[in-house]
Amino acid sequence: MEPEAQVTVGEKQAATGTGNPPEVLDGPFSTRQLLRIDEALRLADQGTGLVFSVYVGGLDEPIREHAQRLHRQLAEPDKSVLIAVSPNQRQLEIVTGRYARKRIPDTYAKLAALSMVASFGGGDLAGGIIQGLDQLASHAGKG
């Protein structure tokens, strides 16, 4: 994996200013899917007060540690939930911070993971992510 090639949402706006197609469109999602994921993330953040984040890309071995490293890079890891998906390794990791874990116990994270994996197995990355975000957010409830 090329970590330098990662694209964050912030860059998407920067690229649109230059007139080139935004780099995020090189990612695994179409524009419509990106909009839906964006909406799902916004609703999850607003509804729960937690910080949800979705990473789609390669994860280095050991995969769990890499996902936790990404989670630590977030501004507030304690109240953050990271969903890391590696389509080529067919691996899903959900990392919840110390505070977020109280709102979303591991058993419920596992439940969300199961339904996401069902969608991923059918080839629907965006659908699985949106469904997982929805499940996690609705279980976390209002902050």
Add this chain to the structure above:
Amino acid sequence: MTVHPTRNIPGLSFRLGALGLSVTETLLVFVGIPAAAVLVIAGLAAAGSRGGGGGGAKRYRPGRPFDFTPVWFLGRPEQLADSAGTALAAGAQAPALTSRKQEQAGREAPAGGTGGASDRW
């Protein structure tokens, strides 16, 4: 347009239909038009699949290699901490994570107490 010889035979008064066409006309109507229609449809199909709209090449199929740029979605981009561990000012562009930053994050003491779940498909 040349008149087909059978038109001049006396006593033949029924409609000739396609028999009244010359060889070139027959070819034009029965080969040219279908060929044109096939070409137009094939052209539209090719243009449609190349132009995207869920084009076949970009689609993820489990078990097949899937080439794409890694993406990281945040509800608000300013929530990504920089290498010093402080949040970026609101409205600032979140930079792409460099490998150096990732290594630095790896050297930090593990946060501990993180939970979650893992699964494969």
